[in-house]
Amino acid sequence: MRRRAVEANGLTFSVLEAGEGPLVLLLHGFPELAISWRAQIEALAEAGYRAVAPDMRGYGLSAAPEDRDAYSILNLVGDVVGLANACGAETCTVVGHDWGAAVAWHCALLRPDLFTKVAGLSVPFQPRRAAGPPTKIMAALSKRAGLGDLYIQRFQAPDAHAPFDADPEAALRKCFYGYDGATPPEARSTGFVPEGLALLDTIPDEAPRPPWMSADHLAEYADAFGRTGFRPAFDWYRNIDRNWALTSAFQDKRIEVPALFLAGEADPVRLYAQGAEAELDQWVPNLRGKVIVPGAGHWLQQERPDEVNAALLDFLKRA
Structure with a gap:
């Protein structure tokens, strides 16, 4: 390799x-x-x-x-x-x-x-979906679910990446733990974020690495995002409504x-x-x-x- x-x-x-x-x-x-x-x-x-x-x-x-x-x-x-x-x-x-x-x-x-x-x-x-841009559909889904906003809605904010940049290692560890199959169901993220909280707030601070992830592997991720920050990655999310407009021909x-x-x-x-x-x-x-x-x-x-x-x-x- x-x-x-x-x-x-x-x-x-x-x-x-x-x-x-x-x-x-x-x-x-x-x-x-x-x-x-x-x-x-x-x-x-x-x-x-x-x-x-x-x-x-x-x-x-x-x-x-x-x-x-x-x-x-x-x-x-x-x-x-x-x-x-x-x-x-x-x-x-x-x-x-x-x-x-x-x-x-x-x-x-x-x-x-x-x-x-x-x-x-x-x-x-x-x-x-012809019904409208994704964030509009997500807002309706979130309202029906009654669990708060879907995290993708929150990621639209210009400063949404700031908590991730503040501590890349902790942010990554929480994300990997929150969406891992070995995490107890009650601790696993739902993807919905209650009012007044951010996505990372919904995952315990003491969240451990998943069983498949070594300390060295997590360090590779943390070092990379420590260099680049998370802004570019969040910009993928910030284009989802624009993607809907750009792909109307399809x-x-x-x-x-x-x-x-x-x-x-x-x-x-x-x-x-x-x-x-x-x-x-x-x-x-x-x-x-x-x-x-x-x-x-x-x-x-x-x-x-x-x-x-x-x-x-x-x-x-x-x-």
Whole structure:
């Protein structure tokens, strides 16, 4: 496994890669990095694939534009197109987790000629809703749930990243603990934030590292976010309503390429994305599998690498 810099879409990306063969791009989510895919990079390389995992735009050692508008879904898909081209691939498979899943789904939606297979982890494809921008829909969901605002609504504020920047190690430890499958259900985050609190306030200060995360691994994350801060990562969230406006031409478009969805049974995301998960085969008619991993939480490829590797390799072989 090696790290190198790649020029793509006018930016410099730091990628981890290994192997030779058909290209598989692995896209991380929030608040993660390319290192979240180490187990998959190794398994894919051993199976005869070229696995490439970038630090995404605004993360880690990759470029982080200052302009908030530079983090739209079209910019992010453009980055992945550029990475595929830089790797010399005419076609490839794209795999994403969390925010990376949203990008991967849109890669397959917008460029099925290039991304001929797609796998999404934790976050199902969520089609554009004609009813209105996402934050409007989230506000209605939050009102029905009666648990406060969905954290994504709170992340829209210009200073929402400040508590994360104040102590990156604590913020990351809380996030990993709050969304982990091994965390007791009563301590696990719901994703909803009561009035007067912030997301990090809803997770105990003494939250330990998840069982799968070593102290050194957490330190890698904390060091990276200590350098970059969390502002660029939050700018992904601050573009969600703008993404809705930018993608109006793709209203009602389906993802037609072979697809796979994986989620942890205990992933809190399923509390507020269950509708999209239930409708997934309507919007992704070539869905080859929906794998729900018992007892797993949100950090699926790190919590359960063996199950994820087996599902990905089976999908690649059969699709």
